[in-house]
Amino acid sequence: MLNPIQVLCSDITSLSLEPEPFASYTEADIISTVEFNHTGELLATGDKGGRVVIFQREPEGKTEPFSQGEYNVYNTFQSHEPEFDYLKSLEIEEKINKIRWLPQQNAAHFLLSTNDKTVKLWKVSERDKRPEGYNLKDEEGRMKNLSTVTSLQVPVLKPMDLMVEVSPRRVFANAHTYHVNSISVNSDHETYMSADDLRINLWHLGITNRSFNIVDIKPVNMEDLTEVITAAEFHPHHCNLLVYSSSKGTLRLCDMREAALCDKHSKLFEEPEDPSNRSFFSEIISSVSDVKFSHSGRYLLTRDYLTAKVWDLNMENKPLEIYQVHEYLRSKLCSLYENDCIFDKFECVWNGSDSVIMTGAYNNFFRMFDRNTNRDVTLEASRESSKPRAVLKPRRVCQGGKRRKDDISVDSLDFTKKILHTAWHPTENIIAIAATNNLYIFQDKLNQEMHG
């Protein structure tokens, strides 16, 4: 049986969608979220300028069975605009924090996109036919001279060039005092939650003027504030369960059946602190930046500054597995605190079979860990690897000591090139990596199906 991570490493082809090399980019082009839809046919990205770009996978070529469909731009639209909060005299950024697709129920696709304050539901639909042969209007839509109409005709639908239309269907506004960091669609396909720093609200997808607050950790006295919510997600199968992570490194599983306000958790996942590694930065690096349920719903994946952890829902006192993403940064925490990099929020993802986890790092590196074989790999999303069909070469960071050729030393890492957002196709070995303003899509040429 092929080892998925091995095949993934050695036969990955890359596809970069940045057309020109060395093109300068503006801040608005920085990609802030990446998400595949439930079939993997569509891939959406959001950027700092409030735009959403949707890519669609081309169907497989019939001539080359191994040539996987490539992703091409399907539609681009402006999701959020910058706003100004007049009461507080502050700008509200248009940056898209998260995109989540709804499961497809008809020909159209629906996605939720959110900035710091407002969630919007968008409908993405195709139009490839148009009616022709009106009686009263001519082809350009002008009214016909009635005297020239001699007979009646029934308009027919004729094929046309494909047009993709995106329209806003719902706007869920004015429900968050703090910055929205997560949205998650419930498995009931009717409700979703939005989480900000201190509160989580439950919405019905059809109702925009009312939401229910289900978690509230705001202290009565704001001076007592020591902990914020950093991420939240619904369980993939149980519509009553949700998890949220905090800046103190804890995870709380809440059951909405227990009470209307889920301030009291059902389970608390926390790893006891290692006293030997204690420093002034211990709390900051323990802050969980992302939490994801496994596809099976059995496990949780969390990311803090230096590690990625897999938790078993049935074991609260410690994680099942701990993966060191970039332990070599532990001795650099002070400088990373100074330049604010220590507050970077890296995301993490599962592959479709929950056997491999992936997360980003600095210097445009991203890492994959195979849970079954305990093997891991560091890869780079860069222009060198962006030539089509180029195979990705594993990278290594050396921390002094023996240095092999092509190793990068810790001190020459570029901390401005960070991979915060990654996505994995739900069923196949295709990954999307957002590196600042570039989107890289890597496909596993040989091994299409998931193993394990």
Next chain:
Amino acid sequence: MRYSYQRRTCAIPRAKMFPKGTKRKFSDSREEPVAGGEDVNQSSLAAVRMLSSYSLQRQSLLDMSLIKLQLCHMLVEPNLCRSVLIANTVRQIQEEMTQDGTWQIMTQALSAANAAAQCSADRLVATEVLCRQTEAAQGEQVPKPFPVVGSEGCPAKEVLEEEAAAAEVGMTMSTVSPQAPTSYLPGTFGMDPCWEEEETGEDDDDEEEEEDSEECGSGSEGEERERDSLVEDTRTAEQVFGTFEIKNPAPSPDPALEELFSDVDASYYDLDTVLTGMQSVPKMGPYDLLESLSSHGPSPLSSSTSCRSDLNELDHIMEIIVGS
């Protein structure tokens, strides 16, 4: 050779010179002493140097954190998670420094520097707020809303001195209640409470105090060095803290703006809005973050803070009724 000569002739009792009482080797007379009592001094020197560099690092981390907190006020709402994490770090450092006693030294240096400047009432209150210590000095691990600078000792110590005219209370202010007086007399305590404690030493039967005096005794050199560096650092800190002067509400910049915000209710003047970067309200200066963070709930100081904001609001209402 020299040593044996000294030993015979010097008046210092041998026990004091070589506390450990080990004999000198003859060959050691020319070299730097490596054994015996001198060794104790050397190892304590090394320990003190290590302590100093750790303290310096800690101090620079504290300064950095405070500056980061200030820079939170930008055009866009600051990241609350980042602010909370930095604030927790500051709190942690402050708790540790309080337990060490370096907190007190820093506030003394700060108060000495501030004493020269003219103080308005608001400024005094601000400094007093800075000077309050958390109960964490007791050794309990519960993080309380922290005063950004200062041990409770500043004003409270004044009270004690006035009352008892006794020697200093130790670094651990656990015996002192948190009711801070409204007046603040700068610079009336000694620069080095440790020494005073050592000399008089009989005050409270607090165990922790005695421990501290021991620490002070051995670390006295380090403390001095620390103090010097702390004074230097507190100048940086003072630039940060000294800007509390800005807290005095400026003459209203724009009556139209005042009117616009005149009906904003007082509940906005709390850490909530401060942390979310509310700049528009003229009553809150950009450094109120530190001030708000340092004020306790059930203390007379925070009530005076809210009283002031209430008074300001009343002023506004009066302006609108009477003025325009």
